[in-house]
Amino acid sequence: MNKLFKLFSLMLTFVLILSMFSGCSQSNKNTSTNNSNSQNVSSQSKKTTIKFVVWDYSKAPEYKDIIDAFEKENPDITVEPVEIAAANYDQKLTVMLAGGDTSDVIAVKDMPSYSNYVSKNQIISLDDYIKNDNIDMKPYNGIENSLRIDGKIYGLPYRSDFWVLYYNKDIFDKAKVPYPSNDMTWDQFRELAKKLTSGSGNNQIWGAYIHTWKSAVMDWAVADKKGTLVDGNYEFLKPAYDVFLPMQNIDKSIMPLSVAKASNSSYTGVFETGKAAMLPMGTWFIGTLLTDKKAGNTNVNWSIVKAPHFPGGKAGMTFGNVTPVAINSASKNKDAAWKFVKFMGSEEAAKILARHGVMPAYRTDDVMNTYTNTEGFPSDGKDALVTESVQIEFPPDKDGAAIDQMLQEEHELIMIGQNSVDKGIAEMNKRFKEIRNQSK
Structure with a gap:
């Protein structure tokens, strides 16, 4: 009996020792896991x-x-x-x-x-x-x-x-008019637009579309290296208005700005639906056309040439x-x-x-x-x-935001006929000085 008791005691002791080792092993495992988790958290926290x-x-x-x-x-x-x-x-x-x-x-x-x-x-x-x-x-x-x-x-x-000239080949082909060249004046552009304008209402095809931004008109004078939009003297803009106002008011070859604003027209929509034969616009539109054609959103047959220039200018003079x-x-x-x-x-x-x-x-x-x-x-x-020169559309200026807004307002008043070109430019010059005085 005494021997059996001793044997039982030894067995109990052995079981307790095994239990202790098992606990230690589990503890080490938990510690290892915790360390691993800690390292992962640490790694993530460094990201x-x-x-x-x-x-x-x-x-x-x-x-x-x-x-x-x-x-x-x-x-x-x-x-x-x-x-x-x-x-x-x-x-x-x-x-x-x-x-x-x-x-x-x-x-x-x-x-x-x-x-x-x-x-x-x-x-x-x-x-x-x-x-x-x-x-x-x-x-x-x-x-x-x-x-x-x-x-x-x-x-x-x-x-x-930078800006180039987009054109719709199908409209040119239908009108049997040669495609625009890489060396063309604004007067030649105007004559092309007249030839390519046709129809009315829903069937209207514009010879060109000039977007509502001031840059679509003003900055062609900037491209001609005659001045910048932060100079404060805007007489140099007159030749640009002498091109686009007659196209709008006499030739009727471009959509009036008032109509474009009232209908919230987009240059993308007008060109991609074949409503305009030509479109002066920035190179960012190339990506839009590629994406939209690939997605099946348009089937316009398009290409590009250098933007037109004023007499005395060189092919490839543009702004951007x-x-x-x-x-x-x-x-x-x-x-x-x-x-x-x-x-x-x-x-x-x-x-x-x-x-x-x-x-x-x-x-x-x-x-x-x-x-x-x-x-x-x-x-x-x-x-x-391939450009000859790229003038910056709007140089950095401490009063840039105010000047930009002022020029857009005066541009619209000229294009809708509320101000003459001379009066509009005089207003630009006057308001520029006021902006400068206010920011002193």
Whole structure:
């Protein structure tokens, strides 16, 4: 009996020891698991998310492709797009920044907005980043200099568009009129438009469509290197109005601005539905046409040539705009934001843009070959992309937003006939001085 008791005690002790070892093993396992989880959490916490504010993101597949390529090269950074509709992009972004929004990277739509953000210290200078990373600026072909304010650059260009002349081959063919050439004056453009205008009502075909923006008229005088829209003396604009007002009021070859405004016409709709034979417009429209034709939204048979010029000018004299990306001064992730900005302005991103028919700011022979070999690009349109000079549509200016609005208002009054050209220009000169005086 005593022996049985001792044996039982030994067995109980053995079971307890096994239990202790099992507990230790489970504890070590839990500790190991916890350490692993901790490492994963730590790894995840090191991943930075930056917000990228841009207009019409869902309508522009090139942005997603750029973000995907960037995240592949930078697995520690996630880019979260913040989409704003193009129609109210500037207004909403202005309100966001004024309210202290901390989004990191901002696509800047135009120069008046760019100037406004700089004057309010809402975007930062990129000069130190550019210098420290030894960024080669040569492929920008000097376009980056249009972004300098007081010698500093606050945005890196990723797009750089200029204006060309689009035309509908089928309308020309039906009218038995030769296609426009790459060296044409505005008077020749006017004569072509007269020949190509036909029909009425729903069957109206306009010889050309001139959009409602002031730039669609005013900036052809800028392209002629006679002045800029922030000079304050606007006499140099008269030759442009001398072309387009007679086309509207005498020839009836372009849609009146009042009709275009009242019907909320879009240049895309007018051209893609075959309602206009010619359309002066920026190169950004190439991407739209390629996308819409591929999607079956239009069957327009189109091509492009260089924009017309004034007598004494040269073929390829045009105007354009640069689209930069900037870093929000309130960003908490400026270094990560710079990596994305730098990528947006790189050759890799430029080729992605080119494949989508979007004109990149970074241009090399390889980039432009990619652009012109994109499916759907007209083979006879390549020469249109060779420019003599590209004047900036609206240079950076501290009063840019106010001047821009004033010029649009006065432009519309001239085009609807409420003011003569001389009176309208006099009003521009007067209001420019008032804007300058108010900002002192």
